[in-house]
Amino acid sequence: MTGFARSRPGGWLPVAATLSALVVFPLVVDDGSWLNTAVLVLLYAGLAQAWNILGGFAGQISLGNAAFFGIGAYTSTVLLDRWNVSPWLGMPIGAVIAAGFAVAVFFPFFRLGGHYFAIATIALAEILLILFTNWAFVRGARGMTIPFVRGPDRRPTDSWAFLQFNESRVPYYYVVLGLAVLAVAIAIAVERSKLGYYLRAIKNDQQAARSLGVPVLRYKLIAVAISAAVSAVFGTFYAQYLLFIDPETTMRLELSVLIALVAILGGVGTVVGPLLGALVLIPLSEVTRSQLAGSGNTLDLVLYGGLIMLIAVFQPNGLVAVGDRVRRRRRAVRPAGDGAERGDAPLVGAPGAGD
Amino acid sequence: MDGDVLLQAIASGLLIGMVYALISVGLTLIFGLMEIVNFAHGEFLMLAMYAAFFGRSLVGLDPMLSLPATVGLLFLLGVLTYRGIISRILHAPMLAQIFATFGLGLFLRGLAQFFWSPDFRSVEAPFLAGLSGGGVEVGSVSLGVPQSAAALLAGLAFLALYLFIDRSRTGLALQAVAEDRATATLMGINSDRMFALGWGLGAACVGLAGAVLATFYYIYPSVGVVFALIAYITVALGGFGSVPGALVAGLLVGLVEVVSPTLFGFSPAYKYAVVFGFYLAVVLVRPQGLFGRF
Numbered sequence: 030m031t032g033f034a035r036s037r038p039g040g041w042l043p044v045a046a047t048l049s050a051l052v053v054f055p056l057v058v059d060d061g062s063w064l065n066t067a068v069l070v071l072l073y074a075g076l077a078q079a080w081n082i083l084g085g086f087a088g089q090i091s092l093g094n095a096a097f098f099g100i101g102a103y104t105s106t107v108l109l110d111r112w113n114v115s116p117w118l119g120m121p122i123g124a125v126i127a128a129g130f131a132v133a134v135f136f137p138f139f140r141l142g143g144h145y146f147a148i149a150t151i152a153l154a155e156i157l158l159i160l161f162t163n164w165a166f167v168r169g170a171r172g173m174t175i176p177f178v179r180g181p182d183r184r185p186t187d188s189w190a191f192l193q194f195n196e197s198r199v200p201y202y203y204v205v206l207g208l209a210v211l212a213v214a215i216a217i218a219v220e221r222s223k224l225g226y227y228l229r230a231i232k233n234d235q236q237a238a239r240s241l242g243v244p245v246l247r248y249k250l251i252a253v254a255i256s257a258a259v260s261a262v263f264g265t266f267y268a269q270y271l272l273f274i275d276p277e278t279t280m281r282l283e284l285s286v287l288i289a290l291v292a293i294l295g296g297v298g299t300v301v302g303p304l305l306g307a308l309v310l311i312p313l314s315e316v317t318r319s320q321l322a323g324s325g326n327t328l329d330l331v332l333y334g335g336l337i338m339l340i341a342v343f344q345p346n347g348l349v350a351v352g353d354r355v356r357r358r359r360r361a362v363r364p365a366g367d368g369a370e371r372g373d374a375p376l377v378g379a380p381g382a383g384d
Numbered sequence: 385m386d387g388d389v390l391l392q393a394i395a396s397g398l399l400i401g402m403v404y405a406l407i408s409v410g411l412t413l414i415f416g417l418m419e420i421v422n423f424a425h426g427e428f429l430m431l432a433m434y435a436a437f438f439g440r441s442l443v444g445l446d447p448m449l450s451l452p453a454t455v456g457l458l459f460l461l462g463v464l465t466y467r468g469i470i471s472r473i474l475h476a477p478m479l480a481q482i483f484a485t486f487g488l489g490l491f492l493r494g495l496a497q498f499f500w501s502p503d504f505r506s507v508e509a510p511f512l513a514g515l516s517g518g519g520v521e522v523g524s525v526s527l528g529v530p531q532s533a534a535a536l537l538a539g540l541a542f543l544a545l546y547l548f549i550d551r552s553r554t555g556l557a558l559q560a561v562a563e564d565r566a567t568a569t570l571m572g573i574n575s576d577r578m579f580a581l582g583w584g585l586g587a588a589c590v591g592l593a594g595a596v597l598a599t600f601y602y603i604y605p606s607v608g609v610v611f612a613l614i615a616y617i618t619v620a621l622g623g624f625g626s627v628p629g630a631l632v633a634g635l636l637v638g639l640v641e642v643v644s645p646t647l648f649g650f651s652p653a654y655k656y657a658v659v660f661g662f663y664l665a666v667v668l669v670r671p672q673g674l675f676g677r678f
Contacts, residue, residue: 090479137668143478144421145667148620152660155613159657282613286486293479327605330494337487342472345480 051206055199062319064198068270070311071205072263075212077291077303079259082219083252084289085298088232089139093150094288096157097257099280100127101264103161106173106274109191116192120265124258131257132250139249154285161276172275175268192269201270208266212259216300219255228252232298260288294340296349305348388524393646394639395525401638402535406593407611408618408630409545410586416625417562417582420470420481424489425615426608428587430496432458432594433603437507446511447598448533454595455588462587466580474579489608496605503604510599530600537596541589542631549627558582562625614656617663623676632674637662 055064076098083089104126105119114122138149162170178193180186185195194200219225227248230238239245268274278284295306313336317329344350411425422428432454439450447454465488473484512518512530519526549555560568561578569575601607618637622629640662645652667673 090482141667141671144415144624145620145671145673147482148616149664149667151613152617152663156657156660156664159654159660163651163653282609289479290483290486293483297477297479327494327497330490331498332494334487334490334492334494338469338484338491339487341476341480341484341487342469345473345476 048210055202061198062315064202066312066315068198068202068205069315070307071202071209072267072270073288073291073311074304074307075205075209075263076260076288077295077307078209078212078216078300079256079263080288081292081297081300081303082216082228082259083249083256085292085302086219086225086228086232087249087252088298089249089252090143090147090289091150091253091256092147092282092285092289093152093154094256094260095280095282095284096154097127097131097260098264098267098284098288099157099161099274099276100130100257101261102268102274102279103167103173103264104261105265106175106268107167109175110173115190116265116269117190120262123261123265127257127261127264128254131253135253136246136250139246151282151285154280154282158276158280161280167276170275170277172273172278175272177272192266193272201266205263205266205270208262212263213300213304215255215259216303219252220300224248224251229298290337294337294347296347299347299349302347302349309348389646390643391523392525393643395522395527396531397639397642398635399527399531399535399638400642401635402538403593403597403634404611404614404618404637405631405634406538406541407590408615408622408634409542409627410589410593411615412619412622412625412627412630413545413589414582414586415619416627417558418470418474418579419625421485421616421619421624422465422586423482423486423612424465424492425590426610426612427489427492427496428458428461428590428608429594429597429611430603430605430608431461431492432591433598433601433607434496434500435591436595436598437505437603440507440510447507447595448511451592451595455591458591458594459584459588461591462583462585463580465587466583470583471576471579489612493605493608500605502606504602505604506602507598512599528600530596534593534596534600537592541592542627545585545589545627554581610656614659617660620673621663621666623673626673626675629673629675 080094101123104123105116108114108119177185178188178191187194187196227243291306291310292303296302317332414422435454436447439445473481512533515529518529557573558578561575565575618633622633641655641659644658
């Protein structure tokens with residue numbers, strides 16, 4: 030769709046600028062709640078990016094991605110809790126388990142079309158939520174607390190080896206920034222590879238793709254495996270960030286929906302979309318919650334729901350489409366003053382008309 | 385395994401199954417008409433339950449007496465939702481449609497909690513709960529009066545829907561629009577009005593369900609969430625857009641939910657996991673649901 034607009038050569042400058050801004054952010058902003066918001070933005074940007082690989086590129090709408098997130102969170106936490114395995118090791122193990130689980134379960138799911146598929150993913154995540162809520166091995170609904178890493182003076186301390194930072198939260202920011210960059214890199218790699226072309230072909234017309242020899246099922250499975258693995262990695266991070274997980278916070282339907290929502294509001298099927306969506310939606314939800322929900326009311330929900338509704342109605346192709354429209358208009362205006370380029374103008378505007 | 389216990393579970397499952405069917409039929413009507421899933425359906429149910437509650441606490445009307453008003457209000461809400469939101473996104477991508485209605489649901493839930501607090505409420509001394517001590521004995525099986533009345537009303541609603549859709553001119557026009565919007569328009573049917581009517585009817589069904597549910601269930605802002613989840617499963621199980629599918633699937637879901645813990649002896653905590661698992665097992669064999677057309 031619009032993802033390739035960003036692969037033009039001049040695109041590196043904004044990328045470098047954004048990255049440097051992200052790196053210096055905690056040095057400039059010395060405020061706990063903003064740092065927390067930034068961590069959440071990056072977390073959801075990564076999760077939405079993972080969702081986007083299956084939901085955006087391949088057009089398979091999952092409303093159960095929290096299941097993968099939860100598997101990641103629980104795998105590393107159980108390994109740490111029972112066998113004192115570092116989360117850095119638990120993270121890839123969780124990713125592998127989530128990917129294996131995704132492939133095994135989605136193998137039959139991919140027969141389902143449209144809404145049937147979406148509802149099946151909801152059912153799957155709900156089943157997992159109920160099982161974990163009643164599973165004594167993972168302490169059921171009470172959840173699991175990750176014990177502090179303590180220094181020689183018995184006080185909670187920082188530990189890179191065990192991915193736990195109690196003195197300053199800033200290292201968490203850099204960890205999640207690194208993971209988000211990794212997720213974006215994976216998404217870009219997928220987008221530009223043969224896999225990306227196949228996924229888009231599947232999204233546009235599955236029957237046509239199949240008749241042209243695309244092994245549809247295999248590529249969908251690869252997409253869901255990548256999506257699940259990336260989601261699980263963020264699950265481990267989340268567990269270490271909060272030092273507490275329970276089935277409700279890691280696997281509930283609202284989380285699955287929010288992940289999809291971030292990607293959709295930003296713009297489905299583009300690499301920039303999920304980032305944009307997270308940047309807009311997460312601070313909005315955090316700010317409205319801290320400003321309005323303090324007295325126990327839910328005006329934040331009202332505002333949040335109302336906004337989602339408005340964006341869906343007035344900007345159904347996501348925020349990315351706003352930028353594209355502006356850019357298109359600017360380009361369409363420019364050649365008007367320059368006679369030699371006039372012939373290009375309609376061509377520039379044309380590709381967007383179909384999406 | 386005691387036969388009486390099983391019989392009791394079957395009866396209870398069928399009663400609640402009728403309510404599930406009634407909630408689901410609103411969803412499936414709308415989907416059959418325009419292929420949009422209303423993700424605010426649970427919040428419609430919640431509003432209907434509050435309408436029944438406030439009918440009692442403010443005006444003193446029993447939920448059974450305020451029932452026509454509740455159904456009428458929900459019909460209006462459905463039409464307004466169509467006019468205000470849905471008619472603008474008829475041609476938008478499916479994702480935008482999902483999130484428009486999902487946003488509406490969050491919005492309504494937030495409003496309900498803001499104005500009416502998250503407290504659990506219940507209708508004070510509903511007429512049905514007092515009728516014949518609130519229960520009737522049929523052989524060895526005892527049935528709650530409110531639950532039985534809910535099932536009975538749901539059955540009547542299905543009958544009325546069937547007569548309306550299959551026998552009336554307007555119902556035939558609805559079917560024509562669902563079948564082929566463009567051709568129906570050529571035949572002089574105003575498809576926009578039919579869509580509005582579909583939303584009104586869909587919401588009215590869930591309104592009826594909410595009014596009867598309010599007589600035996602707690603009322604709180606997020607009460608719709610779990611019922612909506614079951615309704616999605618029910619609709620998909622029956623086949624999106626199929627009215628008989630919603631009835632059969634609703635009964636099946638009710639049966640599985642109540643009978644399976646009794647029959648196989650696991651904790652009721654797992655009952656929804658079994659329901660969802662049952663759904664997955666069925667659609668993996670029949671991807672279009674039990675009565676689906678595609």
